[in-house]
Amino acid sequence: MIQQDGGGAVTTARTHAAPLIGSERDRLLWMYKTMQRIRLFDDRIVRLFNSGRITGALHSYVGEEAVAVGVCANLRPDDYLVSTHRGHGHMLAKGADMDRMMAELFAKETGYCQGKGGSMHIVDMSLGILGSNGIVGAGIPIASGAGTAIKIRGTDQVVSCHFGDGASNTGAFHEGINLAATWGLPVVFVIENNLYAQFTPQRMHTKVVDLAVRGQAYDIPAVSVDGNDVLAVSEAAGEAFARARSGKGPSILECKTFRWFGHAINNPGSNLGRDQAEIDAWKLKDPIPRFAKVLVDRGIATEAELEGLKRVVEEELEHSIAFAEASPSPKPEDALRHVYSELPEGCEL
Amino acid sequence: MRQLMVRDAIKEAIKSEMRRDPRVFLLGEDIIDPWGGSWKTMEGCYTEFGPERVRETPISEEAIVGAAVGAALCGMRPVAEIMFSDFTTRAMDQIVNQAAKFRYMTGGQASVPLVIRTAHGAGRAAAAQHSQSPEAWFVHTPGLKVVAPATPYDAKGLLLASIRDQDPVIFLEHKMNFTTEGPVPEEDYVVPLGKADVKRQGKDLTIVAHSRQVLRALEAAEQVAKEDGIEAEVVDPRTLFPLDVRTIVDSVKKTNRVVLVTEEVQRGSFAEHVASKIMEKCFYDLDGPIIFVAAKNTPIPFAPVMENFVIPDVPDIVAGIRQAMKA
Secondary structure, three states, X not given: OEEOOOOOOOOOOOOOOOOOOOOHHHHHHHHHHHHHHHHHHHHHHHHHHHXXXXXXXXXXXXXXXXXXXXXXXXXXXXXXXXXXXXXXXXXXXXXXXXXXXXXXXXXXXXXXXXXXXXXXXXXXXXXXXXXXXXXXXXXXXXXXXXXXXXXXXXXXXXXXXXXXXXXXXXXXHHHHHXXXXXXXXXXXXXXXXXXXXXXXXXXXXXXXXXXXHHHHHHOOOEEEEEOOOHHHHHHHHHHHHHHHHXXXXXXXXXXXXXXXXXXXXXXXXXXXXXXXXXXXHHHOOXXXXXXXXXXXXXXXXXXXXXXXXXXXXXXXXXXXXXXXXXXXXXXXXXXXXXXXXXXXXXXXX | OOEEEHHHHHHHHHXXXXXXXXXXXXXXXXXXXXXXXXXXXXXXXXXXXXXXXXXXXXXXXXXXXXXXXXHHHOOOEEEEEEEEHHHHHHHHHHHHHXXXXXXXXXXXXXXXXXEEEEEEOOOOOOOOOOOOOOHHHHHOOOOOEEEOOOOHHHHHHHXXXXXXXXXXXXXXXXXXXXXXXXXXXXXXXXXXXXXXXXXXXXXXXXXXXXXXXXXXXXXXXXXXXXXXXXXXXXXXXXXXXXXXXXXXXXXXXXXXXXXXXXXXXXXXXXXXXXXXXXXXXXXHHOOOOOEXXXXXXXXXXXXXXXXXXXXXOHHXXXXXXXXXXXX
């Protein structure tokens, strides 16, 4: 047999995952720092794209940081996460290495997917991330499958399944959540409702306002929370994951939020039709300064300490760009690898 | 040797692999006892292995295959049944965009070791949405392996190989073939993916057929041997991808004439892919044009007289052989 493989699971050298042990302060500061990692990363890729240094279909998570971070603050390294085309935030919040992420966006051999995936398929399987996904809604039944694996093995792991308001109108949403509800699977379905399905506002694609009401149809717990309040997200997600871990089945968690940029960075038309006043109003609800104020007001950190954390992230970001730029490109013929794990001797692709 | 029907050979493979490997589980519609699947290939599995490993699903093909993908990514070995191959259309995103591409998109980080068993083929007056042979949809998709056994022996050995394979496998079972009997060893054995089988030796022409049409090709070969003195070689690729091109080409180089038999509509079929491989590899060995004995390029009609007209049968293959020998 010919090994078509040669890849294997990526091992992330440095971990950025949520701290399992340590003080509440450690956990809160991890949340702040991780929100900054997402913000600075996805803010920078816009500029990298506009200056022609990176290419491809890129979807910015800027504005939605509190969702990924509030949810992932409750996850263990052995828990699973299912992401979307707008997946950088989930990757970073689950603990991904920024160097390898940036290298993938630069289409380099050192990227997480060795240049085969790009932004929409960036993934670190060793962190339990079961795909970013270019097909809206496709991750929902996959998450139910991960929940099935957990249930058969009888462990107390959970699955965090992320998707947007647009995905909530796919058949996969119904099929996947109905399956999870019927089988009592340990999955939390996180609807990141950023109010737009690609370009189309929610009122034009969905009659209900709170997407969490759909939980009633599956007889599972479902709540809507302020997705720009990281503590509210974290608390609601914590309750949902606790239910899942103790065998009480799936939940829906709708987080209402807003993406600052258009649907895709590489699509200049994707912000058309959005009212600047709406964007400005949401920027006033920026989740990061909002959380910083809580940390300072409660005496958990000083402004200088928070500034220090941000500087650490800035250094990490600069390092990732330097790493990506210095990395080799894949060979064109590497395109022929990884199609199958193995093929018989002499078999043509 | 002991004789088994195809469906019992499949059942034996499933049960023995579930006993051997705790990662293997089943999911699909109406698969628990007392039903054991619409084709009775999983009778007794629920009783033996219980509700965690034999999972009755809603009529949700996208969720069936999606759940299989998710579980496979987490290290399980799901064996999903899609009752009719026509219904794979409801799961095509999960098959084509997810199962097939996951390894590739992740640069080899992920494996998706799952099997989708599904019944294909015509012959039951089940009309256009329960009778198709969609082999080409899957053969066309890089990342999938496609298996189509003809005999009980191959069904057991190929299914065991498929469940143990690291890649997603579409396992096509012909719905007119479940009660076909043949010798099947009791012990564990695999028929490797990518290895064709010469089901009948012959020097005058090569027939390539798969699934149920192998049996019809063998019948036709016996008839022309008796009536015309023509010795046809029947090559069963058994796996449509990976395809054992070498065995096909070796046969064509020996016989110099080719008849391709398939129950697929000919246009864009797996059989046309075989023809393209023959043209690439041994065009100058051919004494005449490749003859196709394929389904007509129509949906499958209901009325049995029309269904029989559309689908190749033994007289059609005999006629194809005689035409090939004239060139």
